[in-house]
Amino acid sequence: MTRVLSTRRIAFWIAVALVFAGLPLIFKQSFALSMLSQMGIAVIFALSYNMLLGQTGLLSFGHAVYFGLGAFFCAHALNFIGAGTFWFPVTLVPLIGGVAGLLFGLLLGFVTTRRAGTPFAMISLGIAEMVAASALMFTTFFGGEGGISTNRQVGKGVLGLTYGPQIQVYYLIAGWCLVTMIAMFALTRTPLGRMANAVRDNPERAKFVGYNPTRVRWFMMALASFFAGIGGGLAAINYEIVTAETLGLVASGNVVLMAFIGGIGHFWGPIIGAVLVTLLQSALSNYTQAWLLYFGLFFLVIIMFSPGGIANLIALHKPVWNAGLTKRLLPSYAMSAAAGAVMLAGFFALIEMIYHYEAKETSSKAFSYFGLELDPTSAGYWVGAAVVMAIGLVLVFGAKKFVSRAWEDITPEMQRQGVI
């Protein structure tokens, strides 16, 4: 007897597909569409990364290598298709990136996965540095500083798919995103996926149940690189340019942040992280020059106060939701949110004043802050912002007590109901 996939899970994936299909109907603007495309690519990349970090316990600082190599191979493939050297449907070009990722994952992973833990992290960093350096040396393939430009409107458009309009590219990315999501999820439910968890938890014990932990890590690495390569291929199609930055250390670091912010302990965590980080990077950078600072602090706050990431925060509330007690937490949460807003308003004002004070403007350093005119050359504004932040800080500590009290209140009830 082979049990069929549960109908609930199938229904879930159909729902995801519908959301993917419906998003462009809600977000019609071109910048929204390109951001959605970017998110889709980031989701694939972050999920593939978590196959290493969350599932196999391998902290890699070089995952962008496989993403980037996939992107370069796809850019060249598109150019060859454009030149008529060979025929290949553009829809499937990301697969070329996947295969490139897989091959390099097998090759480089053979070296890196000999070790786990800190040595693995260091070796992955070394490999990343090496590949990034090669990218600037071998200019025929990597295109040097300028990278490789390409054109996605090549070959005969199958079924009218020319990939000229961004909307078509979005659906291409969404389709691949859905397929790879399902594949990566399914992979966690296979013997290899389970043994990856076992190797993460206790590599020594894995040996004594017949498994070679090095082999398990290597295969997981190769498969993670395969999916990363697909993501890279989509990036090549989306941006029509691939540069050395695509496989650089910053990109590798970025995916670490995505995974941690979202939460590495849950399959869904990196999706949240990828969406949020993409959103922050695009949206925040429109509003403030200091966005990188805010982004870094945000990461710090997550790691310090919720090491399991956002996914863990959500998981923490699942029993509360199941017990129907969510509304008893809400007042204290609203209070904390208000207190936090006051504190952040003061804090952001201070940071923005520092930035504008440092700025090169000659006439006036004053700037508009949520409709308020702030002048960093006048001491009063500094004091004001500092006071607001201090008040906010006190309020946050006060609100924290309400939150813990609310949790203490509902805990016996949850225990009675048997949800925890």
Next chain:
Amino acid sequence: MAAPALQLHDVRKSFGRTAIINGVNLAIEAGERHAIIGPNGAGKSTLFNLISGRFGVSSGRIELHGGIISGLEPEVINRKGLARSFQITNIFPRMSVYENVRCAVLWSQGYRYSFWHRVDALESVRERTEGIVELIGMTKRRERMAGVLTYAEQRALEIGVTIAGGANVVLLDEPTAGMSRSETDEAVDLIRKVTEGRTLVMVEHDMGVVFDLADRISVLVYGEIIATGTPEEIRANEAVKEAYLGTEEH
């Protein structure tokens, strides 16, 4: 006559200049329950580590059913049908009881590194896993995370993980260490049950357990086996009394 299940020929192990195992010769017949006893520091755990491939031997030869296993990797030895437990509980703490046992079942059922089988849909794996979980009496706690089990439960799971792959030679390293009297009695019952039809080699400090379970006993002192025999023979052996049991017998 068939080769012994496990045979050690002049096995030696030194760490640097310190010799821990000084030429051990031992033959354990198939189906036998064999206990290795000896004072602390005699090298009992090291001997297990050598047999199971955790350490390489310095010299000598270890054979499993007549085939040489010394020098092989632990996972290769495991696949040949030798499994071991650990003195300090060694399980997968962040996985459930069921998952722990299933990980130990997978290889023996031929699924290896497969990423194209759905693990929940593998009937032979499910049946075997459920059987083992029931055997170790943890059916009700099968979804519990291994890391939060009580000590005695973790020890039972350790034994479950050890035998799950169907190994016919089982090495148990102090399976009852740190247990209360009643827990020990349960553990002895469990060991007797799960090693039915297999060859058992165990290191144990609890003499009650040893004389209760073992068909034969070897006494290891300073890396050498000074006596091997039935429990009666060992009890009567003067050298053993002097070296080890003397302090235990009243």
